Amino acid sequence: MSSEFNDPDDASSIYEEAPLEADRHKWIESQKTGFDLGKFAISDWYANHWYYFCMVKKIEHLLGNRCWQEFSDTRFGFLKSLNLEDDLLADLILDRIFWLRMENLDIIIWAREWNLPLERVMEILELIDINSARLEEPALS
Numbered sequence: 001m002s003s004e005f006n007d008p009d010d011a012s013s014i015y016e017e018a019p020l021e022a023d024r025h026k027w028i029e030s031q032k033t034g035f036d037l038g039k040f041a042i043s044d045w046y047a048n049h050w051y052y053f054c055m056v057k058k059i060e061h062l063l064g065n066r067c068w069q070e071f072s073d074t075r076f077g078f079l080k081s082l083n084l085e086d087d088l089l090a091d092l093i094l095d096r097i098f099w100l101r102m103e104n105l106d107i108i109i110w111a112r113e114w115n116l117p118l119e120r121v122m123e124i125l126e127l128i129d130i131n132s133a134r135l136e137e138p139a140l141s
Contacts, residue, residue, distance in 0.1 A: 013070065022045040025044070025049065026038070026042055042140065056098060061076060064077025071133075089120060103130065
């Protein structure tokens with residue numbers, strides 16, 4: 001990955017990146033239907049993918065993979081400094097957030113069902129603070 005994404009001084013903006021993702025979604029969905037879905041597909045992306053897009057960007061920021069200015073209040077790359085990548089439980093939690101789109105309550109239920117140490121699960125969830133990824137959706141024009 002390019003070093004420009006690792007420098008907090010060159011932070012990217014979720015609000016600039018999101019329209020590109022929405023356009024990709026529009027293109028893919030329009031290709032499936034055989035005609036341009038236009039604003040409908042853009043609105044659909046924001047309605048169904050905005051929050052998860054922000055969650056993924058928050059994890060990228062915390063891991064130090066790419067700096068996002070919307071999360072500048074959170075230390076860029078601080079999860080790496082805590083060596084959570086070598087922590088199997090933390091890795092499982094991050095996977096569930098990143099790939100399965102689980103939220104805190106889903107993870108707590110999963111942890112209880114698997115008899116995992118809830119105190120450690122809660123500590124990891126507090127460090128990740130995924131709820132701070134709930135950014136305000138931009139107004140569409």
